[in-house]
Amino acid sequence: MNQQNRYYSFFINKLGVNQEILWSGYNQLWAILKGPISIFFIIKYLLPNQQGLWFTFINLGALKIFAELGFTMIITQFVSHEFANINDFDKKLGTNDSGLSKLVSLIRFSLKFYLKIVPIAILIMIVVGYFYFRNESKDVFFAWIFSSIVGGSSLLISVFQGIYKGIGKVKEVQKNLFLGSIAMGVGNWVLLIFKFNIWALVFGNLAGILIMGINLYARDTKFWSTVLNYNLTKKYNWFSEIIGLQWRYAISWASGYFIFNLIVPVLYKFESAEVAGKYGLSMRVISAFIGISQAWITTKIPQFNFLVAQDKFRELNSFFKKSLIQSFMIQILFSLFIVLGLYVLSFWSEIGYRFLSLKYIVVLLLIQIPMQIVNCFAIYLRAFKKEPFVIYSLVNAFSMLIASFLILPEFGFNGMLIFLLLVYWLGLLPYATFIFTSKKAEFVNLNIRG
Structure with a gap:
């Protein structure tokens, strides 16, 4: 070879x-x-x-x-x-x-x-x-x-x-x-x-x-x-079967809209246009590279669905575990690449000044890790044509509202990022892991009995 x-x-x-x-x-x-x-x-x-x-x-x-x-x-x-x-x-x-x-x-x-x-x-x-x-x-x-x-x-x-x-x-x-x-x-x-x-x-x-x-x-x-x-x-009769799931998805999708689109206008109001612009540009770069690592999961959605439909749960779990590990590895590699790239750009004041400082970039990248893990959990469970993350999505959106309208005005941008870092790692990730482990066993058992 x-x-x-x-x-x-x-x-x-x-x-x-x-x-x-x-x-x-x-x-x-x-x-x-x-x-x-x-x-x-x-x-x-x-x-x-x-x-x-x-x-x-x-x-x-x-x-x-x-x-x-x-x-x-x-x-x-x-x-x-x-x-x-x-x-x-x-x-x-x-x-x-x-x-x-x-x-x-x-x-x-x-x-x-x-x-x-x-x-x-x-x-x-x-x-x-x-x-x-x-x-x-x-x-x-x-x-x-x-x-x-x-x-x-x-x-x-x-x-x-x-x-x-x-x-x-x-x-x-x-x-x-x-x-x-x-x-x-x-x-x-x-x-x-x-x-x-x-x-x-x-x-x-x-x-x-x-x-x-x-x-x-x-x-x-x-x-x-x-x-x-x-x-x-x-x-x-597809209507009753699909609409019964649609309202759950609607809550999750609506919550996600506010979660990912709220911070920039709030920073504009409570901090400054400059901070809002730096955050928006920094997140555009982070989201683009993290989006590549998510492809290791999102492109496998049809295969997950096929394996569930065919009751091949052992293959499903093995395939998902492998995809999850690969996605996590790529995310870490890209995170290091982003930090290194922005560190180099910081030496060119005209360009580096347009981004957040590296300490904020690192915190944002650390927040992305539990977010991506939870996204992988949700994709796995949705392969069973279920949406068990409705309450999680509401809690997530509520946390973002607290961070935006209570923490940010009182403690500033630093306080908001620290609050979100703690919420995702100590609150939302453990909660999502509990949902994933409990519902995973439940859904598999239901399919086997069905």
């Missing part, structure tokens, strides 16, 4: 690197590159008030998450469970098979459900935008209406990708996301050069969504044609 093959074998066997993880890594690395490039174009081609409008559009656009609230994750899990019970899937496409029929009915249900949700999401975003932009020019409000339609349409792309991921096409989904992200970024930049201003954001995002949608369908036309044209002879 030559040197190159030995390195490849090491990555595959020891670190568990595969095509899914590589493409997920490309997405995260592109996000790291895209951020500074976008900032350059925004500063160069937009006036200060236009820059504020740009970021307001982005932040308000995030409201669409409240229309989704974890539904895509649920569909991925349910599709995986149905797909796992179909042998020779490609050969059965277009045939009269009971397993395929059930899978098609599930996919059609999810698409019909989203076709009802998307117009509601668009309407809510337009109404909220009216109160934000009613004193702006008509061009701004029209741009927001169009942006709302584009944002709502992106939810359909999300559910298509959730379905595709559910049948094990994780690599294809990551490739599609990568292609769409490049199209959006380049589209935004080119249109800014041609003075489209806020419309550059709208049309750039539209270009990315169209490319993702077309590419997703073109990758497997036989599959999507089967979904559209299959003759169902039996009805399945």
